[in-house]
Amino acid sequence: MxxxxxxxxxxxxxxxxxxxxxxxxxxxxxxxxxxxxxxxxxxxxxxxxxxxxxxxxxxxxxxxxxxxxxxxxxxxEIEKILSVYNPSSEVSILNRVGKISPSTELMEVMKEAIYAGDMTEGAFDVTVAPVVSLWGFGPPARNPGIPQEKEIKRALELVGYKNIVIDEKNNLIYFKKKGMQINLGGIAKxxxxxxxxxxxxxxxxxxxxxxxxxxxxxxxxxxxxxxxxxxxxxxxxxxxxxxxxxxxxxxxxxxxxxxxxxxxxxxxxxxxxxxxxxxxxxxxxxxxxxxxxxxxxxxxxxxxxxxxxxxxxxxxxxxxxxxxxxxxxxxxxx
Missing domain, CATH: 3.10.520.10 (ApbE-like domains)
Structure with missing residues (x-):
């Protein structure tokens, strides 16, 4: 910073x-x-x-x-599944591991999130989490501040909802890129x-x-x-x-x-x-x-x-x- x-x-x-x-x-x-x-x-x-x-x-x-x-x-119940601040939530597990067998709730939200990304041509993107955290608005908790340009570019390399794979047949959600994370703050409430x-x-x-x-x-x-x-x-x-x-x-x-x-x-x-x-x-x-x-x-x-x-x-x-x-x-x- x-x-x-x-x-x-x-x-x-x-x-x-x-x-x-x-x-x-x-x-x-x-x-x-x-x-x-x-x-x-x-x-x-x-x-x-x-x-x-x-x-x-x-x-x-x-x-x-x-x-x-x-x-x-x-x-x-929903907050326990979708919260990025709860280390035991399904979202937190997905962010750490890169894949998960989701509950019905997480599957529903993620399918809607992909649809939202398509409808807004990427203006809504749940994989923006690394950027949100970099600026100090998401976990880990820290004071907000303006990052350096190189930090922003590095974070953007992990952003892209089309790198989320939803496999309904096998009840699986996973990321194509290592280090990707999601934040459902714009859809979970x-x-x-x-x-x-x-x-x-x-x-x-x-x-x-x-x-x-x-x-x-x-x-x-x-x-x-x-x-x-x-x-x-x-x-x-x-x-x-x-x-x-x-x-x-x-x-x-x-x-x-x-x-x-x-x-x-x-x-x-x-x-x-x-x-x-x-x-x-x-x-x-x-x-x-x-x-x-x-x-x-x-x-x-x-x-x-x-x-x-x-x-x-x-x-x-x-x-x-x-x-x-x-x-x-x-x-x-x-």
Missing amino acids: ENVDTVERKLIWWNKRSVKCQDLTPVLLLVFFLCGCAQKQYKEIRQGMGTLIEITVRAEEKEAKSAIEKAFKRIE GYAVDKAIEVLKKEGIKKAIVNAGGNLYAMGTTWRIGIKNPRREGILKIINVKDRAVSTSGDYERFFIGFYAGKKKRFSHIFDPRTGYPAEGCISVTVIAPTGIMSDWLSTGVFVLGPEKGLALLKKLKIKGIIVRPDMEILEVK
């Missing part, structure tokens, strides 16, 4: 119930509850998937509390939200919302969702959502500010896997999609692609989205 004079560093502080939770993804989507509903609402917030997860259910108390507990348990919603439906819940930081699914009734302003306190836009997933990716989630080429500059945790540098064309992207997993990878992919190509992809897929440029111009696919 170069000795970079960092004038400001911000890696997210969240204060909840007098407990500081450092390095958690902040809540980028706010839920505004509508009044006049005959059913009571029950809500619980817990830490998980590197963020704060909020599950809200409209049902009778006993039914609601039982369903919420089971939904959180399912999220915990959306998947976990989907699975939590599946549990709630199985438990007979008709109206609910699962909000995992910047990823949520609103079920059964119309929910008002506030998208946070990426540059100041307050709400950028309020949208109405029913039976759809919403995901926001922004350069204000986790970042540091340092000097680069003599100028003060923001470096976010969302990387362009093709260049090895943080993506810069957007400051916030919100996607409204049929599933949480799709909204998750698509918001990241559009962010990396930039406003023009990102907008074109949303139109091609017939997916609603909101893109905010660095000058705060808003582009929207309705």
